[in-house]
Amino acid sequence: MYKNETRFKTNEFNYFVPKSFDPITKFLMKFNIYEKKERSLIKYMSDNTDIIEAGAGIGLISMYLKKKIGKKN
């Protein structure tokens, strides 16, 4: 069952959460729903402007943002 899983993936990234992570969020991760709304909007952000992200969580959106802006912070 997904409750014991610690490795998940989206089309772009693999990611990890501890075994003790809550099952509600793991369910979303298992079916690739986790942060999906946010992920779908990142394409509309600017490539060349710094980003301040608050509420980074496990860093999944952070990786999408980092990919989007490259060397910017």
Next chain:
Amino acid sequence: MIEPNKEMNVIIRENFKINNFNENEINIINYGLSNKEKQNVSYQKFESDMANTISNETLNYNFKKKSVESINTIIVDNIIKKYGIKDFQLVLDIEGEESNVLKKNNEWLLKCRRILLENHLPKTKLHDLNNYLIEKGFKIISKKQNVFLFMKV
């Protein structure tokens, strides 16, 4: 990135490493984002690790409360000053604290070009906050349910 839950540091770093990002480029600030800088602010933890918050707003969560910890808060202006940021984009997933951050002590909005906002507020307050940003010169360029992408017009 700003994340008050220190347990997430290891996870964030591991996830960046798995995906071949340069670990030296990760900058995690272990504070909660708010409209005032305070110490020892109550940080409510829920059974869902992703719902933890400092906000007193009534959230539409059915998650059980787990524990309360103390964290320190930081404001956008001081992050901008510390890192010498001029124009920037803001991504907010702060579980009800978004109204305080965006509506109060917010001179920094002048330097903000885009805001990706997961709005956790009840419907009326959600619309109020969105309308406030529109009055401040932003427009919604895309949305998915309660997640909005604002751009400075």
